[in-house]
Each structure stands twice: as C-alpha cells, then as structure tokens.
Amino acid sequence: MTELPETMHGMVLTGHGGLERLEWREDLPVSKPAKGEVLIRVGAASVNNTDINTRIGWYSKSVRGDTQSGAVTGFDDKASKDGSWSGTPLQFPRIQGADCAGEIVAVGEGVSEGRLGERVMVRTLQPRETEDGAFYTLTLGSEQDGAFAQFMATNASDAITVNSLLSDVELASFPCAFSTAEGMIQRVSLGAERVLITGASGGVGSAAIQLAKRRGAHVTAVTSPEKSAEVKALGADDTLGRNDGIPAQSFDVIIDLVGGPRWPDLIEGLRVGGRYVTAGAIAGPIVELDLRTLYLRDLSFYGCCYQPANVFTDLVRYIEKGEIRPVIAETYALRDLHAAQERFLAKSFIGKIGIQVAD
Numbered sequence: 001m002t003e004l005p006e007t008m009h010g011m012v013l014t015g016h017g018g019l020e021r022l023e024w025r026e027d028l029p030v031s032k033p034a035k036g037e038v039l040i041r042v043g044a045a046s047v048n049n050t051d052i053n054t055r056i057g058w059y060s061k062s063v064r065g066d067t068q069s070g071a072v073t074g075f076d077d078k079a080s081k082d083g084s085w086s087g088t089p090l091q092f093p094r095i096q097g098a099d100c101a102g103e104i105v106a107v108g109e110g111v112s113e114g115r116l117g118e119r120v121m122v123r124t125l126q127p128r129e130t131e132d133g134a135f136y137t138l139t140l141g142s143e144q145d146g147a148f149a150q151f152m153a154t155n156a157s158d159a160i161t162v163n164s165l166l167s168d169v170e171l172a173s174f175p176c177a178f179s180t181a182e183g184m185i186q187r188v189s190l191g192a193e194r195v196l197i198t199g200a201s202g203g204v205g206s207a208a209i210q211l212a213k214r215r216g217a218h219v220t221a222v223t224s225p226e227k228s229a230e231v232k233a234l235g236a237d238d239t240l241g242r243n244d245g246i247p248a249q250s251f252d253v254i255i256d257l258v259g260g261p262r263w264p265d266l267i268e269g270l271r272v273g274g275r276y277v278t279a280g281a282i283a284g285p286i287v288e289l290d291l292r293t294l295y296l297r298d299l300s301f302y303g304c305c306y307q308p309a310n311v312f313t314d315l316v317r318y319i320e321k322g323e324i325r326p327v328i329a330e331t332y333a334l335r336d337l338h339a340a341q342e343r344f345l346a347k348s349f350i351g352k353i354g355i356q357v358a359d
Contacts, residue, residue, distance in 0.1 A: 004030055004039070004106060010149025011337045012093040016057035016083050017074035019338045028095070031145075031153040033108035038115060038156045040102040040122065043168030045147035045334070047344045047353040048098050048176045048203060049282060054090065054142050057083030066260060066284045071345050085139045085305075097147030097355070098124045098140050101171035104159060111156045120159040122147070123312045124176040125183070125305065137306050140176075147172070148334060150357065157309075162316050169354040170326040174319060175312070177203035177352065180279050181211050182315050183307040184255055188275040188300075192216035193252035196269060199282065200236065201227045203352045208255050209234045210324045220251070222258075230350045234327065253277070263287035270299055277302040327351030 009026040033039040049067060053059060056070045057079025063070070084090040100122040104115050126138040140146045144154070162171060181204050195212050199205040200221030212219050213235035221236035228239040240246070246269040254266055254276045260283025267289070270276060276299065281287075293299070318324045329349035332340035334357045344353050 004151070006030060008150035009334075010095055011334060013055055013096050015092050016055065016079050016090070018056075018072055019341060021055060021074070022337060022341075024335060028149055030151050033106050033111070033153050035109040036111060036156055037108040037153050038104045038111055038120075038159050039106035039108075040100065040120060040152050040154065040159060041105045042097075042100055042147045042150060042152055042357040043102040044099075044172035044357055045097040045101075045355040046099045046169075046172050046176075046203075046328075047337075047340050047355065049280065050085075050098050050139070050176065051096050051141065052341060052345070054084065054096060059083055059085060059087070061087075064284070064286050067282045068345070085137065085142045090142065094141070095145040095147075095149045095152070096141040097149070097152075098142075098176040099172045100140065100147035100152060100154075100175065101162075101168045102147075102152070102358075105151070107156070115156065118159075118161045119163075121162050121171055121175055121312075121316060122152075122154055123158040123160065123307075124179060125307045126155065126158045127307060127309055135306055147357065148337065148355070160313060160316050163320055166319070166326065168358065169331050169356055170328065171319070173203075173326040173328050173352040173354060174207075174315065174324075178207040178211065178315050178324065179307060179312050180204045180304075181208035181255070183311045184208070184277045184279055184302070184304045185211050185215065186311060186314075187302050187304050188253050188255075188277045190215055190217055190253055192218075194218045194220070194250065195253040195255060196220045196222065196240075196246070196251045196266070197236075197255045198222045198266070199257035199280065200231050200239070201350045202257065202347075204257050204280065206231070206234055206327050206351050207324075209236050211318075212255070214318065214323055217253075227350060234350075256280070258283045259287055260284040261287075264290070267293055267299070270297070272297050273299070275300045275302065277304050279304045328354045330354070331356055
C-alpha cells in the first residue's frame, strides 16, 4: 500500500447553524480503513441541498418552514435533537460531503488488495438492514463522514468502480442527485408516460429530466422562465413557470422535490390512478391533503429515501455507456466551500456546483 499521511485538511461541521459552523482544518486524522472498508483519496465532491439542510438542522421535526429561511443562519437549538436524516442527534465534529469521486488507496481486513488504485464513486444513500430485516439508510456526510476532506473511509461494497473519461468533478456531480432521481423513478416504475418534475433546474430535478427521457417519458419541467431554454436543452419537452397553473389530471407521474403551499395543485395534476413520489420539500414540508382526492382518484403516494443497491450500480452503468451527462455550473476549491454554498443558495444556475478536493 502507498504510504499515507497521518493528517489531512478538510472542512468540518462543528454544529448546527450558519456558515460559521463550517471550519477549515489542516490537522484532521486520516482514518485507517476498518474491516470491510476502503480508504479513498477524494478527488472531488459537490454541493447538495442535503449539505445545507444537515448543517442548519432542517430535518428536525421542530422545523416547519422552507429550507431557504434558515439556510444562512440555521434554526434554533431545538433542531439539534433530531436534525439528521436518521432523526437522531448528529455527531460533531462531522465532515460533510454527500458526493465522492476518487481513488482507493488502502483497504481494510477482508478487502482484496486488488482494489487498490480503483477509481470509484461512493453511494450517498447506503442501504442497510437490521437483524430482524428492517431496512434503514446511512447517509454520507450525515451518519458518517463524507467527502469534504482529502481522505474518506467507507464500506467497500459502497465504493463502486467506474470506468469513464469524465473528470473527478464531473463524476462527483452524479452520486447524490442522480441516485435520488433514479431511486424515485424506479420506485414508481416510470415508463413512456407523462411526467411532471418540480425543481427542474436543481441537481435532482435536472438529473430526473435526463433519467426520465432515458426511459421514453414525456417530461414537463417546472422552472423559472429564464431557465426554460436550458432545461429544455437537457431534454424537457415542455416547461411550466413556478407560478403557472398545473393542468388538471394531465400527468401519470409527478416527481416532486418542492412541496410547500402549492402542493395541493400538484396533486390535482395527477390523472386517475396516477403516482406521486417525493424526495424533498425545499418550499416546506407541511402540506394539506384532501383524502377524498387520494382515494376517489385511486392515487399512489411514495416517499423515497432508501435505495436498493442496484439503483447506484445502474447509475454507474448509465454513466459508462454515456447515456447521461454531468451538468456543472461552476467549480470551487474545497477551501472555498463557504463561497460555494453561498453561490448554491442563490439558485441562479442549472445543475450542480462542483468542489475540487484534490490539490
């Protein structure tokens, strides 16, 4: 094995709150991979809504507003009790970074040394089961340290080899956003149907457009008028403005990342027997549902977080075949993560903000 340093630099989250909670450190210990783990030299990461939401404690049940309202300063101390994906207190300090592309540089007990040197992408949402068969998810950068540092350890089975000419920054734009989108699409078994995608200019929304078109769907994307042309260039057949009316009973499937006060209008857009799937609620998690609409129109609702292992390996296959492409607006150095998150929060771009980690 290559001789590794004892310490590394990285960005550490010291608690829930504003950007001041993200601290640059150059004395972080480099983990040794445990049994069944690999150590990855991180090439690149990217910025996601979940990085912001975890930092500010938005996942707490005490928070009822949209993500933007607390994105700069965070929420109150109540969020510290259940502000993680799992609903348990987050362990600080925590290295965030839900996306990782890099190279395996060390292996733990039980992992073949033949994996050394492999170029890999890492599952953001890592499926697990308890002894009694219940399933749950470990999230990179939340329940375990992520990619906002030079090195990162993870389960060998969650580091997936990728053969691609894309750069590390380009590869790091895929894991969180595209696997979230593909997980939703597989959950509702989307085919050559009419689908409405909200938040279409963001990382997950823009990924969902490509992945839905790959399956032959007719895509209507909800976005701002100034982004309409770029969203159509990704494959959307039609666009709707964020304040436009939703055509009644016009869609077989709705892929929603927004929620918020307009949520009832979305549901009215589903055809009889339609399917609604969500993996986000950036406009607010608390919505109003008329149960008569749900049962009289035979609708199906899906919440989507847990991903079977094949979702990510399918995604890697699409990348290797060139069936999907990265959409990167800008790239920042890891040291400039504060500026990268501020740019992300402006929401004036399409796709992803890349983070260059390797020097």
